[in-house]
Amino acid sequence: MNSQQGPRHWSEVPRAPQAGTVIGSRDDLPDGQATLLALDTGGGVAQPFRLLLLRNGEHVSAFVNRCPHFGVPLASNQAQLIFKSQINITCNVHYARFRWSDGVCEAGECLGEGLLPIPLLIATDGQLTICQP
Numbered sequence: 001m002n003s004q005q006g007p008r009h010w011s012e013v014p015r016a017p018q019a020g021t022v023i024g025s026r027d028d029l030p031d032g033q034a035t036l037l038a039l040d041t042g043g044g045v046a047q048p049f050r051l052l053l054l055r056n057g058e059h060v061s062a063f064v065n066r067c068p069h070f071g072v073p074l075a076s077n078q079a080q081l082i083f084k085s086q087i088n089i090t091c092n093v094h095y096a097r098f099r100w101s102d103g104v105c106e107a108g109e110c111l112g113e114g115l116l117p118i119p120l121l122i123a124t125d126g127q128l129t130i131c132q133p
């Protein structure tokens with residue numbers, strides 16, 4: 001099955017936050033865990049901008065919580081998020097599997113496509129800020 005056409009860059013996703021948006025602190029993210037974050041960027045709590053934050057020690061990677069297969073969240077809440085720490089993260093709709101390191105699909109319906117990465121600035125105090133597109 002072909003993947004859905006969709007945004008090719010995180011800034012094209014509806015309700016994408018502005019560069020410079022502070023999204024939290026690395027210290028609030030358990031090391032080795034994938035964490036869901038819902039940001040209210042004008043759509044209210046019913047239509048947040050959803051991110052996946054993957055922490056590896058001092059580093060944090062961010063991706064849009066949007067599977068390139070059907071354009072839906074990989075999981076709608078933290079309890080449903082399927083991941084192997086520092087190895088991969090899996091969509092809980094049709095179980096496409098994405099590499100932890102870069103979000104590229106390594107198995108499943110959207111092989112070779114990937115999650116949309118969001119560049120983060122990590123301050124010395126751990127504050128996480130979205131960078132310029």
Ligand code: FES
Pocket residue numbers: 067068069070071072074091092093094095096108109
């Ligand atoms: S929606 Fe089909 S694998 Fe994610």
